[in-house]
Amino acid sequence: MSLFRNFLTIISMVLALFSAPSLSMADEAELTSLVADLNQKSFNKKGKAVDALVASGDPRVAVIISALSDSNLYIRKSDKKIFITQKGGDGLLLTDAVTGADAGTAAKKALTKIKTNNKLRRKLSAVLGKLTLLNEDDEIRLSAANAVLKSQDQSALETLEQALEQEQNPKIKTVMQTAMAALLVNSDRPIDDKLTALVVA
Structure with missing residues (x-):
């Protein structure tokens, strides 16, 4: 069973926090920037981006890292926006990685997967463990x-x-x-x- 499925409970809990009043627009802007840093060619830089996300203490981080670990984090080519995805029909169902909002669907060719390697996946697994x-x-x-x-x-x-x-x-x-x-x-x-x-x- 994938980490994404293993952490469905976490996802449900965190998604409930997406609309919480304590999350200001400044918080959202900061998280957007941190998530964007995951889109790096260097796996070492991606690892540092993961560290920065964890250090932020934002409750949404577990969902984002879980999606990355499970190869479900994609960037849309047209506007460089990052989404958590699930298979849906002929395309992918999109969820905004930062806000948790439903973002409709998109053809897979319109998106680029944020890739990981074995070393980064081990790191992500450990990070999820520490978060939970x-x-x-x-x-x-x-x-x-x-x-x-x-x-x-x-x-x-x-x-x-x-x-x-x-x-x-x-x-x-x-x-x-x-x-x-x-x-x-x-x-x-x-x-x-x-x-x-x-x-x-």
Whole structure:
């Protein structure tokens, strides 16, 4: 199952925030600029654009990153506007990546996919994990823990530690412990930490 489907719950939650009064036009303009930076030829620059999106703290970022990870983020050739897409008939159904508004449909040839590579996809998977490991919803936390386990991205280590300390669901805690062990083994942490993680896992 794709990350996009795994995070449908997140998408539903975040889309509900798109019309919230606290999101000013200035916020929208800033997010539009950050999203536009994803349209880079360099995958390293795309990675930096992802970091900037996460640093913004905007609640819509999880939806955008999930779409990028799942190859559902496209830029329209005519005006360089970026959309989250789904298949629909002979074309693609468009959702404005920034506002969440329905933007109709478009022929696939009118759009260009914002591409990723394996390294960037691993980063996106880890970022999604960090954005969701501390969520109140059990299913979201479980999906996030599995995403971290799959990516084994070291940048998720501190967030995973925090999530593990407060996790009460035995099933989710087991996945988190396994992910923690995998991360610690390949980290620069002291050997005692690594051995402890392996014993617990």
